[in-house]
Amino acid sequence: MRIAVGAFVFAAAVGLSAQAPSPVTAIRAGRLLDPDAGRILTNQIILIEGTKIREVGPNVAIPAGAQIIDLSRMTVMPGLVDAHNHLALTYKPEPESNIYYYTYVQESTALRAIQAVSNGIQMLSSGFTIVRDMGNNGNYADTALRQGIEQGWVPGPTIINSGIIIGGMGGQFSPTPEMAKDHNIVYPEYLDADTPDEIVKAIRQNILFGAKVIKICVDCKPYGYTADEIRLVIREAAKSGMKVEGHVQTVNGARNAIDAGIWSIAHSTGLNEEMHTLMAQKGIFRAGTDTPDTLAGHPVSPQAYQYNVASLKDAYAKKVPLTFSTDADYYVVGKTRGEVCMEFLKTWKDAGIPNVDILRAMTIGGYKVSQTESTRGPIKAGYFADLIAVPGNPLDEVDALKNVQFVMKDGQVFKKDGVMTPSAFFHGGPVNGWRIR
Numbered sequence: 001m002r003i004a005v006g007a008f009v010f011a012a013a014v015g016l017s018a019q020a021p022s023p024v025t026a027i028r029a030g031r032l033l034d035p036d037a038g039r040i041l042t043n044q045i046i047l048i049e050g051t052k053i054r055e056v057g058p059n060v061a062i063p064a065g066a067q068i069i070d071l072s073r074m075t076v077m078p079g080l081v082d083a084h085n086h087l088a089l090t091y092k093p094e095p096e097s098n099i100y101y102y103t104y105v106q107e108s109t110a111l112r113a114i115q116a117v118s119n120g121i122q123m124l125s126s127g128f129t130i131v132r133d134m135g136n137n138g139n140y141a142d143t144a145l146r147q148g149i150e151q152g153w154v155p156g157p158t159i160i161n162s163g164i165i166i167g168g169m170g171g172q173f174s175p176t177p178e179m180a181k182d183h184n185i186v187y188p189e190y191l192d193a194d195t196p197d198e199i200v201k202a203i204r205q206n207i208l209f210g211a212k213v214i215k216i217c218v219d220c221k222p223y224g225y226t227a228d229e230i231r232l233v234i235r236e237a238a239k240s241g242m243k244v245e246g247h248v249q250t251v252n253g254a255r256n257a258i259d260a261g262i263w264s265i266a267h268s269t270g271l272n273e274e275m276h277t278l279m280a281q282k283g284i285f286r287a288g289t290d291t292p293d294t295l296a297g298h299p300v301s302p303q304a305y306q307y308n309v310a311s312l313k314d315a316y317a318k319k320v321p322l323t324f325s326t327d328a329d330y331y332v333v334g335k336t337r338g339e340v341c342m343e344f345l346k347t348w349k350d351a352g353i354p355n356v357d358i359l360r361a362m363t364i365g366g367y368k369v370s371q372t373e374s375t376r377g378p379i380k381a382g383y384f385a386d387l388i389a390v391p392g393n394p395l396d397e398v399d400a401l402k403n404v405q406f407v408m409k410d411g412q413v414f415k416k417d418g419v420m421t422p423s424a425f426f427h428g429g430p431v432n433g434w435r436i437r
């Protein structure tokens with residue numbers, strides 16, 4: 001079927017995939033967890049055709065020739081979401097003393113894109129089928145990762161990426177005048193946008209280069225953004241159907257972001273009880289990045305940890321829309337990126353949040369903040385077939401999630417019996433079409 005003329009190889013490949021019959025898979029789920037309802041159904045069959053779920057129920061007829069996957073001793077559940085990560089960034093004690101300003105000086109975007117593929121695979125192995133990748137990814141390594149996964153080159157979570165973080169001059173960096181002016185050493189980690197014209201242009205640049213959500217520094221510097229400036233960001237992003245996440249670190253910044261009606265707020269340092277109340281009223285998502293005190297080499301002081309726990313507890317009590325969000329962009333010796341993220345369960349448990357609501361934040365809250373809730377996430381007919389399985393019952397013991405034995409992404413098995421088997425995901429070309437941008 002190969003047509004030798006380069007430009008036409010694409011057409012042939014698309015024709016092939018369109019004509020191939022969709023394989024049918026039947027999963028026998030001993031227990032099927034529905035986080036929305038907060039219950040488990042037993043002895044369910046999930047029928048998958050191609051990339052999507054066709055039918056779910058106790059008495060689903062299994063067509064002749066269907067591949068059968070026996071998870072009758074497992075709890076099957078929807079895939080998990082990390083609503084705030086940076087897959088093309090891994091800062092480390094050596095050589096950069098855990099200062100990511102130096103990571104960006106020493107590691108090319110190309111190298112970081114390769115690392116992002118590895119981090120994405122590690123996330124998927126731990127059951128994270130969606131990751132919101134919120135900037136600090138060099139010169140659009142996040143877009144490259146998303147395109148590589150979506151075109152069908154490599155396995156990985158569904159990526160909702162922000163491109164370059166937009167902020168007032170300097171972003172989160174504090175460069176010397178020489179570094180900023182003569183060597184332009186803030187870009188590409190941050191996109192300076194100080195005036196309304198620059199703000200509009202920066203948003204358009206990110207959208208042009210493949211962002212699916214817009215991320216701004218609300219108050220990384222004292223000059224920050226006013227509520228009116230954030231309204232401009234929201235308006236411009238909305239023209240392209242995109243939502244806005246704000247990095248917020250002060251109460252004043254939180255107030256501006258909430259006033260403007262931002263979609264989600266990253267980090268909790270600016271979120272006091274009043275801000276939580278306002279966020280709940282407006283339905284603004286909290287991507288708290290609730291760091292535990294157990295990550296070797298990344299100490300969180302007892303006071304800081306107590307703040308994280310108390311803040312999460314207050315947000316839960318006030319019914320703020322919660323997402324499981326880690327900001328885990330560093331190397332913890334002996335752990336994969338996915339295992340580091342799972343450590344964040346400790347903060348949620350210490351905040352006294354019931355397991356069912358932790359699970360909801362990791363699934364439903366994540367689908368909503370990612371805007372996939374009508375296409376990807378729930379195990380329902382018509383949705384993309386992303387699902388995982390664990391022994392035990394996460395409703396009773398949420399740490400069961402640390403032992404993901406099975407992962408299916410887009411109807412293809414990625415992990416089975418605790419072992420990654422990703423061969424179905426690798427292709428020599430863009431099997432899903434090079435036009436995916």
Ligand SMILES: [Zn+2]
Nearest residue numbers: 084086134327
């Ligand atoms: Zn972050």
